[in-house]
Amino acid sequence: xxxxxxxxxxxxxxxxxxxxxxxxxxxxxxxxxxxxxxxxxxxxxxxxxxxxxxxxxxxxxxxxxxxxxxxxxxxxxxxxxxxxxxxxxxxxxxxxxxxxxxxxxxxxxxxxxxxxxxxxxxxxxxxxxxxxxxxxxxxxxxxxxxxxxxxxxxxxxxxxxxxxxxxxxxxxxxxxxxxxxxxxxxxxxxxxxxxxxxxxxxxxxxxxxxxxxxxxxxxxxxxxxxxxxxxxxxxxxxxxxxxxxxxxxxxxxxxxxxxxxxxxxxxxxxxxxxxxxxxxxxxxxxxxxxxxxxxxxxxxxxxxxxxxxxxxxxxx
Amino acid sequence: xxxxxxxxxxxxxxxxxxxxxxxxxxxxxxxxxxxxxxxxxxxxxxxxxxxxxxxxxxxxxxxxxxxxxxxxxxxxxxxxxxxxxxxxxxxxxxxxxxxxxxxxxxxxxxxxxxxxxxxxxxxxxxxxxxxxxxxxxxxxxxxxxxxxxxxxxxxxxxxxxxxxxxxxxxxxxxxxxxxxxxxxxxxxxxxxxxxxxxxxxxxxxxxxxxxxxxxxxxxxxxxxxxxxxxxxxxxxxxxxxxxxxxxxxxxxxxxxx
Numbered sequence: 001x002x003x004x005x006x007x008x009x010x011x012x013x014x015x016x017x018x019x020x021x022x023x024x025x026x027x028x029x030x031x032x033x034x035x036x037x038x039x040x041x042x043x044x045x046x047x048x049x050x051x052x053x054x055x056x057x058x059x060x061x062x063x064x065x066x067x068x069x070x071x072x073x074x075x076x077x078x079x080x081x082x083x084x085x086x087x088x089x090x091x092x093x094x095x096x097x098x099x100x101x102x103x104x105x106x107x108x109x110x111x112x113x114x115x116x117x118x119x120x121x122x123x124x125x126x127x128x129x130x131x132x133x134x135x136x137x138x139x140x141x142x143x144x145x146x147x148x149x150x151x152x153x154x155x156x157x158x159x160x161x162x163x164x165x166x167x168x169x170x171x172x173x174x175x176x177x178x179x180x181x182x183x184x185x186x187x188x189x190x191x192x193x194x195x196x197x198x199x200x201x202x203x204x205x206x207x208x209x210x211x212x213x214x215x216x217x218x219x220x221x222x223x224x225x226x227x228x229x230x231x232x233x234x235x236x237x238x239x240x241x242x243x244x245x246x247x248x249x250x251x252x253x254x255x256x257x258x259x260x261x262x263x264x265x266x267x268x269x270x271x272x273x274x275x276x277x278x279x280x281x282x283x284x285x286x287x288x289x290x291x292x293x294x295x296x297x298x299x300x301x302x303x304x305x306x307x308x309x310x311x312x313x314x315x316x
Numbered sequence: 317x318x319x320x321x322x323x324x325x326x327x328x329x330x331x332x333x334x335x336x337x338x339x340x341x342x343x344x345x346x347x348x349x350x351x352x353x354x355x356x357x358x359x360x361x362x363x364x365x366x367x368x369x370x371x372x373x374x375x376x377x378x379x380x381x382x383x384x385x386x387x388x389x390x391x392x393x394x395x396x397x398x399x400x401x402x403x404x405x406x407x408x409x410x411x412x413x414x415x416x417x418x419x420x421x422x423x424x425x426x427x428x429x430x431x432x433x434x435x436x437x438x439x440x441x442x443x444x445x446x447x448x449x450x451x452x453x454x455x456x457x458x459x460x461x462x463x464x465x466x467x468x469x470x471x472x473x474x475x476x477x478x479x480x481x482x483x484x485x486x487x488x489x490x491x492x493x494x495x496x497x498x499x500x501x502x503x504x505x506x507x508x509x510x511x512x513x514x515x516x517x518x519x520x521x522x523x524x525x526x527x528x529x530x531x532x533x534x535x536x537x538x539x540x541x542x543x544x545x546x547x548x549x550x551x552x553x554x555x556x557x558x559x560x561x562x563x564x565x566x567x568x569x570x571x572x573x
Binding site for chain 1: 370372375377400401402403404405408410412414415417418426427430431460473477478481565
């Protein structure tokens with residue numbers, strides 16, 4: 001105690017002696033260097049995005065010099081490798097949206113119900129078990145989900161649909177839905193938890209039950225966050241690659257039947273990138289055309305999610 | 317039911333949060349069609365007591381009560397009593413206006429809908445908003461968000477929302493504490509008017525307010541052990557002119573707060 005007191009007294013004494021704080025040498029240089037280090041770190045993500053867009057655009061452009069944009073966007077046959085060649089991307093878009101739709105059917109209700117349970121019903125003990133379990137679910141590598149779909153879910157489904165082939169949209173869609181449940185539930189739960197307690201009390205004081213309070217007050221009040229979680233989860237489903245490459249098949253096809261084998265945009269890119277298309281060839285450049293379209297689609301979804309949060313956010 | 321019979325009879329009521337005793341041995345009766353003010357220094361348990369009357373404390377997992385409250389002669393805390401049904405008969409208005417982030421119309425309609433109201437909803441909404449002295453200000457903008465109203469209007473909307481389900485009692489927890497003086501006077505006037513058809517229990521920090529609006533006043537204090545107990549309860553005029561307890565006198569004359 002006494003030492004400290006004396007130490008402090010000495011410091012004060014020194015300051016008194018010099019009459020001012022000693023300025024550390026190089027402080028201004030240091031702060032300028034630090035500023036740049038942090039700035040460059042922050043810029044890294046921006047620069048990466050710019051680089052991706054640039055590389056996608058430049059190679060997609062050489063594709064579109066040979067194939068018309070309209071033909072690409074509106075064509076319903078995708079056979080870029082086999083003759084007769086055809087470059088209509090819709091079958092791939094169809095596959096992507098079909099799987100994303102199936103995933104949404106699973107993930108949105110289950111994820112929302114999970115979030116309601118966690119935010120409104122679960123006692124602390126139960127929450128402490130479920131939340132880490134969800135985090136584990138979110139951390140499983142997607143390749144594992146792919147084989148889970150192929151070797152576990154598909155055989156189970158084949159008992160119900162005996163004619164279903166091994167590679168199909170349904171199995172991939174269901175497992176992808178399970179995969180994105182944690183995204184929906186954790187973002188929705190955050191949104192619900194931030195609904196002020198006073199609103200719940202108002203509902204209870206009017207004679208509302210717990211279910212009425214959750215569904216008619218808390219969920220609507222948290223709607224912007226919930227919708228944003230839906231959009232981001234679907235965006236994730238659209239961009240997901242490994243699972244669909246493994247389990248959904250490699251057959252570009254216009255179909256709404258979940259039992260069909262399909263091919264998604266991402267799975268096509270993987271397939272072609274692993275094949276022997278020569279760099280710079282038209283086949284090779286299809287990757288970038290499809291990739292660009294995928295990029296635009298997920299970008300739109302993310303912007304939509306961002307807009308929903310901004311537009312509908314309630315200021316309490 | 318006889319108008320002279322008290323609507324609530326509280327006997328040896330204690331309330332615990334875990335081991336902490338927040339209320340100790342409260343005995344009191346609440347008169348029907350009167351305004352009863354609960355006053356006392358911060359932490360004396362007056363809001364806690366108020367929340368016993370509509371079982372809002374049930375929502376706090378650690379809270380439990382001992383003793384008894386009779387509502388219209390029957391035990392409010394009997395296991396067969398449905399707390400949600402009780403709360404539709406005993407409405408509550410909170411310290412800070414807490415309208416739902418919905419339209420003005422939907423705020424008032426909420427209670428009607430969840431309680432299965434079978435009449436004309438538009439009519440019920442107009443009646444409630446008129447009773448809450450808000451109709452003229454909002455009749456042309458019922459579809460607008462309630463959050464666009466001023467604080468005083470929001471609080472009157474919360475009162476209209478509570479009135480819509482036709483409760484017998486309205487509990488008010490410092491309903492004007494977050495409002496400016498003019499909005500406060502409007503609320504006080506409204507409370508006086510409502511007491512003709514409702515029983516009102518109002519918690520207030522403000523003694524002038526208690527003196528102005530209430531018919532009866534109950535004064536609570538926290539003891540050495542921080543549990544709240546009832547010091548004195550009587551006609552407001554008597555409490556403010558000839559209090560029986562020295563502690564009441566000290567409090568109302570502002571010697572402590």
